[in-house]
């Protein structure tokens with residue numbers, strides 16, 4: 001049911017060059033993410049859960065792709081970027097469950113917070129990953145590594161200086177289990 005009881009989303013997101021990381025395959029996925037999020041934000045109640053489900057399914061692939069690139073270029077499995085992916089995905093899945101149970105406001109709230117979270121994540125953790133891949137000549141489309149000698153001697157657990165939100169990410173684990181899950185602590 002829409003109408004005066006359904007407030008407009010507090011935050012929305014549109015693609016801009018500022019979000020580009022100069023890595024076409026990554027940018028392409030991010031444009032899709034932004035479009036799917038916009039579709040959620042502009043949705044009426046009838047289509048909301050299906051659009052959210054599409055965003056969650058895309059995010060599984062999106063995060064999985066980046067996690068695979070990290071694994072191929074010397075990151076430890078539980079590095080902070082991959083951990084943030086895991087936590088955020090858990091929150092989004094909780095939102096899907098809530099939406100399927102009729103709590104559409106949970107999805108609307110999360111969508112608003114995602115619009116704030118994404119630019120921060122892209123411009124810190126994803127940007128750092130893109131630079132890291134470029135530094136060793138890793139081609140994300142072919143998996144070819146031009147300069148294997150650049151692989152780190154020890155697996156990387158941080159994010160190249162983009163880990164300032166590590167503590168707050170952990171806070172969002174609790175949020176993931178709450179009906180009104182709040183992902184904003186993950187992006188603070």
Ligand SMILES: [Fe+2]
Pocket residue numbers: 030062066122126
């Ligand atoms: Fe990303």
Ligand SMILES: [Fe+2]
Pocket residue numbers: 063066081085121125126
């Ligand atoms: Fe990422």
